[in-house]
Amino acid sequence: GKKLKKELDLDDDDPSSDYHPDVEALWAKENSRQARLVYDKIISLRGLWVKAGQFISSRPDIAAKEYVAELEKLQDAVPTRPWGEVESTLRQSLGADWQRHFRSVDREVLSSASIAQVHRAELADGTPVVLKVRHKGIKRRMKQDLLNLKILTDLLAYFEPDQDYRRIVDEWRPAVREELDLRNECKNLLAVAANMRKAGVEVIIPAPVERLCSQSVLVMNFCEGFSPKDDAQLDARGVDKSLFMRRLCQAFATQIHVDGHYHGDPHPGNILVSTAAGNPDVSVPVLLDFGLVKRFEPEMRVAFSKMVFSSFSQDLDQLAKSFKEMGLLI
Numbered sequence: 001g002k003k004l005k006k007e008l009d010l011d012d013d014d015p016s017s018d019y020h021p022d023v024e025a026l027w028a029k030e031n032s033r034q035a036r037l038v039y040d041k042i043i044s045l046r047g048l049w050v051k052a053g054q055f056i057s058s059r060p061d062i063a064a065k066e067y068v069a070e071l072e073k074l075q076d077a078v079p080t081r082p083w084g085e086v087e088s089t090l091r092q093s094l095g096a097d098w099q100r101h102f103r104s105v106d107r108e109v110l111s112s113a114s115i116a117q118v119h120r121a122e123l124a125d126g127t128p129v130v131l132k133v134r135h136k137g138i139k140r141r142m143k144q145d146l147l148n149l150k151i152l153t154d155l156l157a158y159f160e161p162d163q164d165y166r167r168i169v170d171e172w173r174p175a176v177r178e179e180l181d182l183r184n185e186c187k188n189l190l191a192v193a194a195n196m197r198k199a200g201v202e203v204i205i206p207a208p209v210e211r212l213c214s215q216s217v218l219v220m221n222f223c224e225g226f227s228p229k230d231d232a233q234l235d236a237r238g239v240d241k242s243l244f245m246r247r248l249c250q251a252f253a254t255q256i257h258v259d260g261h262y263h264g265d266p267h268p269g270n271i272l273v274s275t276a277a278g279n280p281d282v283s284v285p286v287l288l289d290f291g292l293v294k295r296f297e298p299e300m301r302v303a304f305s306k307m308v309f310s311s312f313s314q315d316l317d318q319l320a321k322s323f324k325e326m327g328l329l330i
Contacts, residue, residue, distance in 0.1 A: 031066035039070050043079055047138065048145030048176065050078055050114035055168075058267050062163075075269035080109040080117050085136045093214040100124065101212060105131065113269075115142075115179060115291065120222060129209060132182060132218040139180050146173055175264070179291040182218040186210060188261075188290040189220065195259045196251060203251040204274050204286040225272030225286045239273055240283040248285045257305050260296035263287055300326060 002012055004026055010017040017023065042053045056063045057071035086107075090098045099105070103122040110118045116134045123129055150169050157164040178184050186208040193205040204223055212219040226233045234241060248271070255262030263270070272286035296304060303325035310318035 027064075028066060031064045032070070035064075035067040035070035038067065039073065042071075042074065045145075046079065046135075047114060047141040048149060048172075050074055051172070051176075052149065054114075054265075054267055054269075075267050078112045078114065080112045081135050083107045086117070086119065086131075086133045089133050089136065089216050090131070093217040094212065111269075113289070114138075116182070116218075121219075123209070128222040129219055130206075130222050132185075132220070134180070134182060134216040142176050142180060146176060175292055175294075181215050182291070183213060183215055184293075185218055185289075185291045186213040188293040191261060192255060192259075192263070192287075192290060192293070195254065195261065199254045199258065201251050201254055202247050202281075202284055204276070204284055205290070206286075206288065223272065223286045223288070224275045224277070226275060227268060228271055228273050228285075229268050234273065237273075237275070237282050244273065244283040244285060247283070251285065251287065256296065257301055260298065260301050262294055262296070263290060264292040264294040265289060 004023060005012050005017055005020075008020060008022060010020060010023070018027075039053070042049045053071045053074045057068050057074060060068045063071075094101060101124060103124055103126060105121040106119050108119070110120050110130060112118070115138055116132045119131045119133065121129050121131050146169070149172075150166075153165045153169050157166055189205055189208050190210075193207065196203050196205060206220040206223050209219040209221075228234070228244070233239075252262065252266065266287075270287065270289045272288065273282075274284040274286050275282075276284075303322050306318060307322035307326065310316075310322055
């Protein structure tokens with residue numbers, strides 16, 4: 001960068017020199033190259049690093065757009081594990097005769113994430129379901145990843161105090177432990193779905209088959225749908241985008257402000273537009289992956305609501321009070 005600025009006769013001490021088109025193009029090219037290296041390394045390491053990459057991809061306020069664009073691929077496509085590992089886990093969790101519970105199980109992976117991967121299947125009675133099966137050895141890997149990530153964030157905070165993400169890592173630690181036990185996701189699916197029905201929110205949440213759920217396997221009904229990022233599908237199916245977004249916002253607002261029990265990982269890979277057969281309403285959201293669910297106590301719910309409202313109304317005094325009530329340092 002300095003060499004290019006010198007060639008362009010720009011003053012390196014002048015902050016505006018960073019915005020020269022040639023300098024910006026240089027940084028964009030280098031960021032793209034580095035982002036591909038980071039993506040490739042995350043794919044190689046798997047585990048918690050996938051979650052870290054997904055987090056970065058959802059934060060354009062702290063990461064260059066080239067990193068966001070490259071790491072967004074982690075929201076939809078993570079390398080899969082071989083069928084032999086999946087079958088071994090099914091045998092351990094559901095017994096040697098695990099196949100008696102199903103008419104068929106598709107060995108092709110429907111989707112894969114940091115902790116588990118998903119396969120389509122049919123129950124013995126023909127009900128379409130999906131099997132979410134935890135990756136072999138992921139518990140030990142995640143534990144080591146958390147330790148490594150803590151070391152890295154400690155170093156980053158030491159050398160770059162304004163880039164301090166230690167609180168985020170501290171919050172991830174108990175959340176990851178909870179997410180590793182798929183029985184917790186089963187409970188979350190049931191609880192949030194009940195809350196949505198009670199509030200009359202038009203949203204679909206997969207229903208678990210409780211008798212077939214364990215620490216390593218989650219069986220739930222299959223929800224047809226496509227990504228809300230697919231503009232062509234949205235237009236072809238006549239989806240009312242405004243209605244879809246209102247329902248999505250209503251679902252999360254109810255979870256956060258009313259119930260205090262909410263989906264903690266709402267990236268686009270965990271949201272679908274329903275294409276359920278027999279339903280003429282084409283604008284219904286589907287919420288997936290309730291492994292990471294957060295809880296707000298009543299006092300925190302009120303403080304958070306104050307923060308949202310004072311931000312909207314630009315009331316700085318109330319905003320500062322809400323931060324204090326939430327225990328945030330300002």
